[in-house]
Amino acid sequence: MAYVSMGEAHRRITDYLTRFSDAITAQNAASLRRLLAVTSDSHLLLSLADALNIVQDSNRLVKQNEKFGQYGEMLVPLLRALQCYRIGQLVDSYSAFEKFANAFIQEFRNWETAWALEALYVIAYEIRVLAERADRELASSKKTTEKLKGAGSFLMKVFGVLAGKGPKRVGALYITCQLFKIYFKLGTVHLCRSVIRSIETARIFDFEEFPSRDKVTYMYYTGRLEVFNENFPAADQKLSYALSHCIPYHEANLRMILKYLIPVKLSLGILALDSMLENYNLVEYKDIVRALRQGDLRLLRYALQENEDRFLRSGVYLVLEKLELQVYRRLIKKIHVIQKHKDPSKAHQIKLEVIVKAMNWLEIEMDIDEVECIVAMLIYKNLVKGYFAHKSKVLVLSKQDPFPKLNGKPV
Amino acid sequence: MNRRNKDDHRSDDPSSSSSASNSSRSYLNRDKPSHKNPNRIIPDSTMATQGWRGRRPDAAESDVPLNRANSQRFRLQGQHDDDDEERGGCGSDPRFIVGTCPFMCPEKERLQRERLRDLAVFERLDGDPARTSSDLAVKKFCRTISMKDIEASDVRPLPVLDRTLNYLLDLFDSSDHPFVTVHDFIFDRTRSIRQDLSMQNIIGDQAISLYEKMVKFHVISHHKLRKCATKGPPTSPMHHLNMEQLIKSLASLYNLYDINRKLDCDCENEAEFRSLYIFLHLGSQGHNHIMGESLSFWLSRLPPSVIRSKEMLFARTILRLYHVGNFWRFFYCISKEATYLQFCMIETCINEVRAEALACINHGGYKLHPYPLKLLCEILKMKESDLEYFCGLCGLETSVDEMGNRVLSLKQTSFSHPKGGLNTYDYSGLEQLMREMKI
Numbered sequence: 001m002a003y004v005s006m007g008e009a010h011r012r013i014t015d016y017l018t019r020f021s022d023a024i025t026a027q028n029a030a031s032l033r034r035l036l037a038v039t040s041d042s043h044l045l046l047s048l049a050d051a052l053n054i055v056q057d058s059n060r061l062v063k064q065n066e067k068f069g070q071y072g073e074m075l076v077p078l079l080r081a082l083q084c085y086r087i088g089q090l091v092d093s094y095s096a097f098e099k100f101a102n103a104f105i106q107e108f109r110n111w112e113t114a115w116a117l118e119a120l121y122v123i124a125y126e127i128r129v130l131a132e133r134a135d136r137e138l139a140s141s142k143k144t145t146e147k148l149k150g151a152g153s154f155l156m157k158v159f160g161v162l163a164g165k166g167p168k169r170v171g172a173l174y175i176t177c178q179l180f181k182i183y184f185k186l187g188t189v190h191l192c193r194s195v196i197r198s199i200e201t202a203r204i205f206d207f208e209e210f211p212s213r214d215k216v217t218y219m220y221y222t223g224r225l226e227v228f229n230e231n232f233p234a235a236d237q238k239l240s241y242a243l244s245h246c247i248p249y250h251e252a253n254l255r256m257i258l259k260y261l262i263p264v265k266l267s268l269g270i271l272a273l274d275s276m277l278e279n280y281n282l283v284e285y286k287d288i289v290r291a292l293r294q295g296d297l298r299l300l301r302y303a304l305q306e307n308e309d310r311f312l313r314s315g316v317y318l319v320l321e322k323l324e325l326q327v328y329r330r331l332i333k334k335i336h337v338i339q340k341h342k343d344p345s346k347a348h349q350i351k352l353e354v355i356v357k358a359m360n361w362l363e364i365e366m367d368i369d370e371v372e373c374i375v376a377m378l379i380y381k382n383l384v385k386g387y388f389a390h391k392s393k394v395l396v397l398s399k400q401d402p403f404p405k406l407n408g409k410p411v
Numbered sequence: 412m413n414r415r416n417k418d419d420h421r422s423d424d425p426s427s428s429s430s431a432s433n434s435s436r437s438y439l440n441r442d443k444p445s446h447k448n449p450n451r452i453i454p455d456s457t458m459a460t461q462g463w464r465g466r467r468p469d470a471a472e473s474d475v476p477l478n479r480a481n482s483q484r485f486r487l488q489g490q491h492d493d494d495d496e497e498r499g500g501c502g503s504d505p506r507f508i509v510g511t512c513p514f515m516c517p518e519k520e521r522l523q524r525e526r527l528r529d530l531a532v533f534e535r536l537d538g539d540p541a542r543t544s545s546d547l548a549v550k551k552f553c554r555t556i557s558m559k560d561i562e563a564s565d566v567r568p569l570p571v572l573d574r575t576l577n578y579l580l581d582l583f584d585s586s587d588h589p590f591v592t593v594h595d596f597i598f599d600r601t602r603s604i605r606q607d608l609s610m611q612n613i614i615g616d617q618a619i620s621l622y623e624k625m626v627k628f629h630v631i632s633h634h635k636l637r638k639c640a641t642k643g644p645p646t647s648p649m650h651h652l653n654m655e656q657l658i659k660s661l662a663s664l665y666n667l668y669d670i671n672r673k674l675d676c677d678c679e680n681e682a683e684f685r686s687l688y689i690f691l692h693l694g695s696q697g698h699n700h701i702m703g704e705s706l707s708f709w710l711s712r713l714p715p716s717v718i719r720s721k722e723m724l725f726a727r728t729i730l731r732l733y734h735v736g737n738f739w740r741f742f743y744c745i746s747k748e749a750t751y752l753q754f755c756m757i758e759t760c761i762n763e764v765r766a767e768a769l770a771c772i773n774h775g776g777y778k779l780h781p782y783p784l785k786l787l788c789e790i791l792k793m794k795e796s797d798l799e800y801f802c803g804l805c806g807l808e809t810s811v812d813e814m815g816n817r818v819l820s821l822k823q824t825s826f827s828h829p830k831g832g833l834n835t836y837d838y839s840g841l842e843q844l845m846r847e848m849k850i
Contacts, residue, residue: 228705229705322735352783
């Protein structure tokens with residue numbers, strides 16, 4: 001912390017207060033929001049924090065001038081939040097910021113136009129980030145972590161303020177997305193349901209009106225929820241929307257979307273290209289795709305195990321596991337192709353022994369009874385067309401279209 | 412309110428509770444073989460240091476009554492305020508009681524129920540419906556209590572709850588009364604135990620042990636109640652209520668595991684009890700969303716040590732085999748690895764899998780090569796007579812081949828999934844599972 005004279009400190013604080021009140025008077029959201037980003041490393045706020053440490057009674061500065069005093073309810077806690085943040089008292093910083101945010105919302109309600117939305121967005125972001133950091137501080141001293149939950153309650157309140165007929169309603173989707181982030185982090189994703197219902201069924205909102213950026217984020221999170229619930233067609237639709245509307249150079253975001261879209265597509269029988277996986281650094285799916293292409297069950301299991309933690313954490317493990325069905329299908333298809341080369345007239349008859357041998361070669365123990373049961377199941381699920389003859393232990397493939405295409409329906 | 416009474420937590424009657432556990436042969440009191448000391452039911456001196464009331468992380472402020480916001484932490488995500496019922500239906504009371512009742516049933520209640528002749532069959536002294544004793548009466552579950560009216564003398568402290576639970580579970584195998592009667596009694600009285608635990612916000616090792624026993628009770632009841640319903644659907648209201656409480660107890664148990672983990676304690680049986688949750692998702696009856704969240708999401712938040720445990724891996728394998736449709740390996744794995752508790756949970760979907768298996772074989776097999784029943788029996792773990800009957804329920808005919816073996820003819824067009832009324836057939840090799848549990 002550089003040395004700052006008392007006079008200079010006073011000047012900085014007064015300058016900040018002036019900017020704040022001017023921004024509100026002029027209804028200038030762009031100026032205002034820069035003053036609220038407590039967790040950012042902006043030079044303005046860093047130097048302000050230094051000044052606050054010198055001037056012990058910044059509140060007096062606020063109250064002694066009517067120009068700033070009228071915003072005292074907001075300014076006093078805001079300054080405290082900033083000061084606490086910079087000296088590492090995160091819990092106090094959060095509590096003060098929450099106070100500020102509540103006071104801000106009171107004012108926001110009274111402003112007729114939606115001029116302050118950009119500032120509100122910053123507040124929504126900051127309150128979430130501060131809450132996360134405050135909870136970390138609480139956790140390390142073994143206390144109850146409740147700040148993020150509190151931030152969630154605050155944002156629900158904000159959502160209620162925005163969910164009306166006026167121009168402010170376009171802000172609702174941004175707030176929704178912040179709420180999603182909170183609920184995902186807290187593990188209370190069931191709470192997403194009520195906001196989703198409000199967005200999707202209430203007649204107040206027209207989805208197309210919302211800013212594109214917010215729509216992409218919204219579709220990303222709702223798409224992820226569909227993946228958790230294994231509604232693959234819905235997940236495909238939402239994540240694909242997010243993908244196609246995402247700005248192309250936001251590569252990190254594209255990667256996040258693809259991380260969930262790829263397993264969905266795989267379930268629908270659509271493979272991803274290696275080049276794409278490499279481009280977006282999603283190499284954890286490479287072996288899985290290869291296993292699907294080659295009908296290699298051992299490789300699938302290996303890939304699942306190698307990346308078990310990662311897949312479990314993102315909630316796609318159970319989805320990927322079920323790709324086993326497609327791997328069986330591919331294996332039988334390959335055997336069929338090989339046999340066609342040797343003797344086309346007999347190619348459609350596959351001895352179950354051959355499949356057993358293939359499995360053993362892949363170091364997978366499977367006896368002929370199990371193979372027969374799997375073959376019966378594949379036929380029943382229409383992944384393979386034909387029949388099996390128990391006494392001769394043979395799978396007889398249909399001469400026409402023995403491996404029906406999956407046609408985008410989940411297996 | 413003085414909440415840290417370390418001195419009065421000793422059980423009143425250590426000898427009686429330990430002799431009760433010694434003589435018990437029921438599954439529920441028998442701990443797993445690896446347990447250090449199977450008779451360690453009464454609190455010993457280690458309890459004093461741990462503080463059986465549960466050392467909450469903010470215990471420094473123990474003189475301040477806990478507010479409700481803190482207590483929310485002790486609820487499993489997604490478990491909404493159903494738990495209010497366990498606390499006696501009062502949503503706003505902030506304080507936790509310290510119970511002092513030394514009997515299984517508070518004296519006031521015992522005398523009142525004697526007067527009103529409201530005594531269960533097990534509580535009657537010499538069969539007299541108007542007389543009971545402090546050795547026989549057990550506190551009933553009460554849905555509508557207001558926390559304001561509760562006195563400490565109405566609530567049983569942990570050692571008494573422990574003793575009460577052991578007493579109840581000893582009755583589980585009693586053959587003097589029909590199982591539904593036994594179940595009904597234990598069902599209600601254990602619910603009251605959970606209520607007392609909840610009111611006092613008891614956490615820690617002993618609470619976990621109590622909940623584990625109560626979950627076991629519900630799981631094994633789940634299995635036994637199916638056998639009782641010989642006529643009509645296997646899911647009677649009693650069955651449904653039992654499942655409801657099973658899920659609630661599991662939720663509370665998991666909550667305790669999570670809290671315990673924060674206090675750096677390891678729970679021996681956690682893996683097995685977590686695995687039971689996975690089996691709840693099996694079958695068309697299986698709830699896709701239990702307690703409001705998807706299974707994938709639940710798994711994503713489990714600690715790696717639990718996820719990679721033998722019991723969890725088994726459960727995940729069974730789930731995969733079920734969804735992929737590999738019925739051969741489904742039954743093979745169950746026979747090889749399932750514990751009795753796990754089997755009781757899986758049992759719900761076993762007949763469904765068997766029906767699917769018949770559908771597959773009937774659909775894909777060559778008409779001129781009927782499938783030998785003997786082989787099917789081995790795969791589906793059924794007795795031949797049961798399998799024949801089951802085929803009939805599925806609309807399939809069996810016949811005899813030229814060598815005299817019973818076979819299933821294939822490509823029958825009359826297959827249909829049996830609509831309800833499925834009996835529980837014997838599972839071949841179940842005795843093996845049960846034998847292993849005895850040791």
